[in-house]
Amino acid sequence: xxxxxxxxxxxxxxxxxxxxxxxxxxxxxxxxxxxxxxxxxxxxxxxxxxxxxxxxxxxxxxxxxxxxxxxxxxxxxxxxxxxxxxxxxxxxxxxxxxxxxxxxxxxxxxxxxxxxxxxxxxxxxxxxxxxxxxxxxxxxxxxxxxxxxxxxxxxxxxxxxxxxxxxxxxxxxxxxxxxxxxxxxxxxxxxxxxxxxxxxxxxxxxxxxxxxxxxxxxxxxxxxxxxxxx
Amino acid sequence: xxxxxxxxxxxxxxxxxxxxxxxxxxxxxxxxxxxxxxxxxxxxxxxxxxxxxxxxxxxxxxxxxxxxxxxxxxxxxxxxxxxxxxxxxxxxxxxxxxxxxxxxxxxxxxxxxxxxxxxxxxxxxxxxxxxxxxxxxxxxxxxxxxxxxxxxxxxxxxxxxxxxxxxxxxxxxxxxxxxxxxxxxxxxxxxxxxxxxxxxxxxxxxxxxxxxxxxxxxxxxxxxxxxxxxxxxxxxxxxx
Amino acid sequence: xxxxxxxxxxxxxxxxxxxxxxxxxxxxxxxxxxxxxxxxxxxxxxxxxxxxxxxxxxxxxxxxxxxxxxxxxxxxxxxxxxxxxxxxxxxxxxxxxxxxxxxxxxxxxxxxxxxxxxxxxxxxxxxxxxxxxxxxxxxxxxxxxxxxxxxxxxxxxxxxxxxxxxxxxxxxxxxxxxxxxxxxxxxxxxxxxxxxxxxxxxxxxxxxxxxxxxxxxxxxxxxxxxxxxxxxxxxxxxxxxxxxxxxxxxxxxxxxxxxxxxxxxxxxx
Numbered sequence: 001x002x003x004x005x006x007x008x009x010x011x012x013x014x015x016x017x018x019x020x021x022x023x024x025x026x027x028x029x030x031x032x033x034x035x036x037x038x039x040x041x042x043x044x045x046x047x048x049x050x051x052x053x054x055x056x057x058x059x060x061x062x063x064x065x066x067x068x069x070x071x072x073x074x075x076x077x078x079x080x081x082x083x084x085x086x087x088x089x090x091x092x093x094x095x096x097x098x099x100x101x102x103x104x105x106x107x108x109x110x111x112x113x114x115x116x117x118x119x120x121x122x123x124x125x126x127x128x129x130x131x132x133x134x135x136x137x138x139x140x141x142x143x144x145x146x147x148x149x150x151x152x153x154x155x156x157x158x159x160x161x162x163x164x165x166x167x168x169x170x171x172x173x174x175x176x177x178x179x180x181x182x183x184x185x186x187x188x189x190x191x192x193x194x195x196x197x198x199x200x201x202x203x204x205x206x207x208x209x210x211x212x213x214x215x216x217x218x219x220x221x222x223x224x225x226x227x228x229x230x
Numbered sequence: 231x232x233x234x235x236x237x238x239x240x241x242x243x244x245x246x247x248x249x250x251x252x253x254x255x256x257x258x259x260x261x262x263x264x265x266x267x268x269x270x271x272x273x274x275x276x277x278x279x280x281x282x283x284x285x286x287x288x289x290x291x292x293x294x295x296x297x298x299x300x301x302x303x304x305x306x307x308x309x310x311x312x313x314x315x316x317x318x319x320x321x322x323x324x325x326x327x328x329x330x331x332x333x334x335x336x337x338x339x340x341x342x343x344x345x346x347x348x349x350x351x352x353x354x355x356x357x358x359x360x361x362x363x364x365x366x367x368x369x370x371x372x373x374x375x376x377x378x379x380x381x382x383x384x385x386x387x388x389x390x391x392x393x394x395x396x397x398x399x400x401x402x403x404x405x406x407x408x409x410x411x412x413x414x415x416x417x418x419x420x421x422x423x424x425x426x427x428x429x430x431x432x433x434x435x436x437x438x439x440x441x442x443x444x445x446x447x448x449x450x451x452x453x454x455x456x457x458x459x460x461x462x463x464x465x466x467x468x469x470x
Numbered sequence: 471x472x473x474x475x476x477x478x479x480x481x482x483x484x485x486x487x488x489x490x491x492x493x494x495x496x497x498x499x500x501x502x503x504x505x506x507x508x509x510x511x512x513x514x515x516x517x518x519x520x521x522x523x524x525x526x527x528x529x530x531x532x533x534x535x536x537x538x539x540x541x542x543x544x545x546x547x548x549x550x551x552x553x554x555x556x557x558x559x560x561x562x563x564x565x566x567x568x569x570x571x572x573x574x575x576x577x578x579x580x581x582x583x584x585x586x587x588x589x590x591x592x593x594x595x596x597x598x599x600x601x602x603x604x605x606x607x608x609x610x611x612x613x614x615x616x617x618x619x620x621x622x623x624x625x626x627x628x629x630x631x632x633x634x635x636x637x638x639x640x641x642x643x644x645x646x647x648x649x650x651x652x653x654x655x656x657x658x659x660x661x662x663x664x665x666x667x668x669x670x671x672x673x674x675x676x677x678x679x680x681x682x683x684x685x686x687x688x689x690x691x692x693x694x695x696x697x698x699x700x701x702x703x704x705x706x707x708x709x710x711x712x713x714x715x716x717x718x719x720x721x722x723x724x725x726x727x728x729x730x731x732x733x734x735x736x737x738x739x
Contacts (some may be wrong), residue, residue, distance in 0.1 A: 018260075039520075068439075070675045075555070075607055081543050082539045082540075082541050083539055083540035083698060083700065084538075084539035084540060085539075085542070088540075091597050091700070093541050094495055094524065094526055094541065103331060125316060126316055127633075128286055128312065128316075129315075129316035131286055131314065132286060132310045132375075133311070133328075133329050133332050133333075134302070134305040134306065134332050134333060135332045139332065143318070144327075146319075147318050147319045149319075175524075175526035175528075176526075176527070177525060177526055178503075178508070178509070178525065180524050189505075190732070191501070192646075192649075193642075193643050193644075193645030193646045193649075194664075194667060194668065194669070195645055195647045195648060195652075195667075195668045195669045195670035195671075196669050196670075197669075197670060204284065211342075229319045229320070229360045229362060229363075230319065230360050230361070230362025230363040
């Protein structure tokens with residue numbers, strides 16, 4: 001307990017460096033969530049609404065990809081973005097851009113799989129009515145997506161949680177460069193490996209606090225919206 | 231004025247699901263004019279028959295034919311109200327506007343026509359309320375407003391008042407009568423005999439997926455052709 | 471599909487736009503970064519040239535691998551045989567000595583192998599093996615790991631075949647390995663810099679130091695632009711030149727922890 005208190009004190013001494021690390025963590029993870037949602041939610045809606053041969057296989061694969069180990073994703077993205085790799089020309093390795101790419105790949109299946117489940121449940125309610133009105137295909141999927149927007153918050157939050165918490169992928173593709181690609185999780189890993197456990201605990205407490213605040217805010221929005229819109 | 235989409239002709243249609251036969255060889259024609267009531271006990275196949283006619287289900291064998299070759303046009307000119315209304319998470323007005331948008335009504339005209347439809351069902355003052363917080367009766371009236379805004383030729387209703395209290399039932403029946411008066415063909419499934427008598431002109435009596443009888447309403451009530459129909463009417467207590 | 475990929479990548483690029491074009495990437499080792507040297511040294515260079523130096527700190531093996539792939543402009547490590555191999559393979563332009571620091575043999579104050587105060591590190595290793603005292607190895611192809619293996623060789627011990635449960639091959643960086651040693655009360659070879667900054671010491675202290683064979687030589691190389699066209703050769707060379715210049719060497723010598731100098735500049739010696 002005392003270690004946490006001391007850690008928090010040291011953390012706030014870090015001042016500008018701490019803010020830079022916190023801001024970068026938020027930038028990277030929120031960007032990844034945004035990209036993954038832009039790609040994953042329409043994918044989830046398409047899967048929920050359409051029936052086609054092989055659909056079962058796609059759903060099962062998507063669910064399985066939720067368990068992608070972050071460090072493996074990091075390694076694969078590293079090989080892709082390295083100068084010696086196919087996308088080396090982009091010069092993305094060891095920049096925050098690479099971290100966003102890796103995290104997007106990591107959380108896309110999470111957001112898509114959880115959203116698909118929620119949307120499929122919702123589709124059972126809306127299916128007949130929407131078809132009766134003549135909405136089909138893309139139009140029906142988008143209507144469903146918008147109507148289910150509050151239950152999708154849960155899927156998006158799950159993705160955000162995973163992104164904010166992971167260290168394996170961002171460590172490998174970002175390189176934990178001081179002032180450039182150091183985020184909360186890689187900073188914690190570094191301080192732990194230096195043996196500076198109080199500081200690591202302090203940073204960890206800040207990270208947990210941030211995640212709690214984000215989750216609470218999202219829950220409040222969800223509750224307020226449900227009261228308002230039914 | 232384009233040709234009517236009626237008559238709707240069912241050519242020996244059957245429907246089965248999971249090995250169960252639900253509709254067993256029905257052939258009939260629905261003409262313009264008299265309000266048609268589909269009557270039958272629970273499990274007779276009324277809901278499935280309604281969905282086959284409306285196009286939500288495809289028959290396993292046989293054909294459903296309308297007098298309109300263009301599928302999109304056909305879709306716009308018939309509407310269905312379900313036992314449980316399904317509203318989008320938006321205002322009552324927005325729900326009606328949505329239906330019109332899907333049907334291709336020009337944007338500039340949607341809101342005004344939607345408000346008129348809400349007027350027709352007495353929901354004008356609730357126009358901006360979130361649709362999903364409305365009561366069951368209000369939501370069903372909203373479903374009718376949504377259908378009204380599209381001025382369909384045929385209106386299918388699948389047990390529209392089964393879940394409502396008597397006051398709400400009366401309100402819904404008033405709107406249905408208004409549809410009828412405006413020239414919309416009514417096809418309604420119900421097991422409420424009193425309602426059938428109040429709203430219907432002819433009856434199609436269904437049992438175990440087959441049409442057992444089709445007759446003008448008073449004739450059916452006075453002299454049902456089958457023993458089964460007679461038993462059905464004795465068993466069902468008509469609401470006032 | 472291709473368009474989607476491109477859009478994705480453009481978005482990812484645009485998003486955190488810290489991109490400042492005037493920077494170089496230096497691949498170095500975890501122990502060097504954790505010693506705090508870069509925090510002290512790099513601002514001096516950056517103020518003078520305006521070039522931001524981004525250090526990716528990994529194990530020596532990986533640092534050289536990063537150089538081979540062309541993902542860094544400069545490599546700064548401390549494993550001369552491996553550096554010479556790197557040069558022989560044509561990945562570097564020229565290798566310069568920069569500085570040295572030393573390794574120290576850390577052990578529990580209770581000293582089960584009886585090596586405290588010895589000046590001969592090879593003899594100390596022999597005594598540790600004889601006593602089967604717990605010993606933690608980094609086991610991660612790092613400069614420190616190679617130095618440790620060298621000393622076993624000098625002690626006449628074939629550690630690969632001779633190790634028992636007393637020898638723990640952890641595959642970790644210097645800090646985590648020290649954590650493990652502190653938890654196990656074991657002997658461990660560490661670089662002085664990481665040891666001085668290490669806070670979780672438990673019962674551990676320096677057991678053996680000063681043996682010349684514990685000196686750890688650092689070398690710097692510009693990654694070969696002939697092999698990797700995009701290497702920032704002017705800025706990278708500027709950094710290399712500065713490190714071995716009088717100003718750079720003084721800055722290195724000025725770095726102290728608790729008043730103690732860690733790194734001893736020896737470019738051009």
